[in-house]
Amino acid sequence: MAMGKCACGAVEINVPDISTKIGACFCDTCRKINGGGPLLGVHGDSELRTSGDAQIGRYKSSDWAERGFCKNCGTTLFYHLMVGSMDYIYSAGLFDQQEFEITEEIFTDAKPDYIGFLSEKSVKKTAKQVFEAVNKNGA
Numbered sequence: 341m342a343m344g345k346c347a348c349g350a351v352e353i354n355v356p357d358i359s360t361k362i363g364a365c366f367c368d369t370c371r372k373i374n375g376g377g378p379l380l381g382v383h384g385d386s387e388l389r390t391s392g393d394a395q396i397g398r399y400k401s402s403d404w405a406e407r408g409f410c411k412n413c414g415t416t417l418f419y420h421l422m423v424g425s426m427d428y429i430y431s432a433g434l435f436d437q438q439e440f441e442i443t444e445e446i447f448t449d450a451k452p453d454y455i456g457f458l459s460e461k462s463v464k465k466t467a468k469q470v471f472e473a474v475n476k477n478g479a
């Protein structure tokens with residue numbers, strides 16, 4: 341069980357079976373929402389377990405996903421797929437334990453030159469490669 345909180349503490353999120361792998365996304369929307377840097381996302385499942393539902397704002401950023409944030413402090417909470425698996429992908433910064441590794445970096449063609457890649461070992465995919473993989477999986 342991993343327990344996560346936003347900066348002000350109004351939203352607590354519990355993830356029973358959290359991944360140790362981080363996917364970093366450099367797309368335009370992620371960088372706008374996250375202060376210029378990529379979203380560092382950790383995969384959960386399709387159920388959101390939170391004690392602070394009333395404090396969670398949701399922004400539909402595309403036809404297939406919405407993003408959750410704390411209405412009080414603005415912390416990025418999650419990216420939520422609204423098609424296919426319906427999974428929640430949580431902001432890595434929420435969690436007390438930080439035993440993660442960056443295994444994937446996506447939308448690399450949107451990464452500005454002033455940000456380097458985060459890991460030498462990660463799999464790197466352009467926007468085109470991401471959309472091709474999604475279509476193959478039928479999501």
Ligand SMILES: [Zn+2]
Nearest residue numbers: 346348410413
């Ligand atoms: Zn907050």
Ligand SMILES: [Zn+2]
Nearest residue numbers: 365366367370
């Ligand atoms: Zn993104």
